[in-house]
Amino acid sequence: xxxxxxxxxxxxxxxxxxxxxxxxxxxxxxxxxxxxxxxxxxxxxxxxxxxxxxxxxxxxxxxxxxxxxxxxxxxxxxxxxxxxxxxxxxxxxxxxxxxxxxxxxxxxxxxxxxxxxxxxxxxxxxxxxxxxxxxxxxxxxxxxxxxxxxxxxxxxxxxxxxxxxxxxxxxxxxxxxxxxxxxxxxxxxxxxxxxxxxxxxxxxxxxxxxxxxxxxxxxxxxxxxxxxxxxxxxxxxxxxxxxxxxxxxxxxxxxxxxxxxxxxxxxxxxxxxx
Numbered sequence: 001x002x003x004x005x006x007x008x009x010x011x012x013x014x015x016x017x018x019x020x021x022x023x024x025x026x027x028x029x030x031x032x033x034x035x036x037x038x039x040x041x042x043x044x045x046x047x048x049x050x051x052x053x054x055x056x057x058x059x060x061x062x063x064x065x066x067x068x069x070x071x072x073x074x075x076x077x078x079x080x081x082x083x084x085x086x087x088x089x090x091x092x093x094x095x096x097x098x099x100x101x102x103x104x105x106x107x108x109x110x111x112x113x114x115x116x117x118x119x120x121x122x123x124x125x126x127x128x129x130x131x132x133x134x135x136x137x138x139x140x141x142x143x144x145x146x147x148x149x150x151x152x153x154x155x156x157x158x159x160x161x162x163x164x165x166x167x168x169x170x171x172x173x174x175x176x177x178x179x180x181x182x183x184x185x186x187x188x189x190x191x192x193x194x195x196x197x198x199x200x201x202x203x204x205x206x207x208x209x210x211x212x213x214x215x216x217x218x219x220x221x222x223x224x225x226x227x228x229x230x231x232x233x234x235x236x237x238x239x240x241x242x243x244x245x246x247x248x249x250x251x252x253x254x255x256x257x258x259x260x261x262x263x264x265x266x267x268x269x270x271x272x273x274x
Contacts (some may be wrong), residue, residue, distance in 0.1 A: 039245050042055065074092065097117065100113045123141050134155060135155055139151045181228060189238065194271060199215045219249075236267075246271050
C-alpha cells in the first residue's frame with residue numbers, strides 16, 4: 001500500500017476507531033443527533049499534522065457555512081437551498097472546483113458532481129441508500145470520452161445504526177492499482193460521535209459533507225484494518241465534555257501483518273466546540 005495512503009489510514013484510524021460485537025451487537029441509548037445546535041464541532045486537531053486538521057463555521061441556525069481541511073489545503077463555502085446543501089464551493093487560491101449536489105425524489109443525495117472552474121464535470125459520486133442508511137458510494141472519473149469506475153465504498157451496519165464494516169475498493173485505472181481495504185469497528189461507547197463524516201473523506205480528494213447520513217452515532221474503541229498491504233489494529237480511549245462529546249482520543253496501535261508486523265505506535269486527536 002503506498003505510504004501516503006497508509007499514513008492517512010493511520011490518522012483516520014486514530015480519529016475514527018469504532019466498534020461492534022458481530023455476534024451480540026450492543027444497542028446503547030442513542031445520543032443527541034450529530035451537529036445539533038447544542039453541540040457544534042469547531043475543530044479536530046492531530047499532532048504533527050497541519051492545524052487545524054478540520055475546522056467548521058456555522059450560520060446562526062447551526063448549519064455549516066464554511067469548512068476547512070489541513071490548515072487550508074482544502075477550504076469551502078457551503079451553499080444551501082433550504083436545509084439541503086446545493087453545492088460546496090472551493091475557496092482555495094488555486095482550486096476553484098464546485099461540488100454540486102443532486103437529490104432524488106425522496107430528498108436523499110443521489111449524485112455529487114465535481115465541476116472544475118470551467119463547469120466541466122470531471123468526476124461523479126453516486127450514493128445508494130437502503131432506508132435511511134447509506135449503503136454505497138461509487139466514484140467515477142472522466143476518462144477519454146466517458147467515465148470509468150474509480151472507487152467504491154460499501155457500508156455494513158450494526159442493528160443500532162453504528163457502522164460495522166467498510167470495504168474500500170480501488171478500481172484499476174491508468175494511475176491507480178487495484179486494491180481493497182477493510183475497516184472493521186468494534187466496542188462502541190454510548191457517547192456522541194462528531195467525526196463520522198471522515199469515513200467518506202479521502203485525504204487527497206475533496207471533502208464531502210453528507211447531512212442526514214449517520215455512519216457512527218457513537219465512538220468506537222477498536223479499529224481492525226485489513227486487506228491489501230499492511231494490517232493493523234488500534235485500541236482507543238476517549239475523554240468527554242459535559243455534553244458527552246469527545247474532547248480527546250488516545251490510541252494504542254500495532255501492525256498485525258506486513259513488513260512492520262509487531263511494531264507499535266501511538267495515535268491521538270483533540271476536539272473543540274463552539
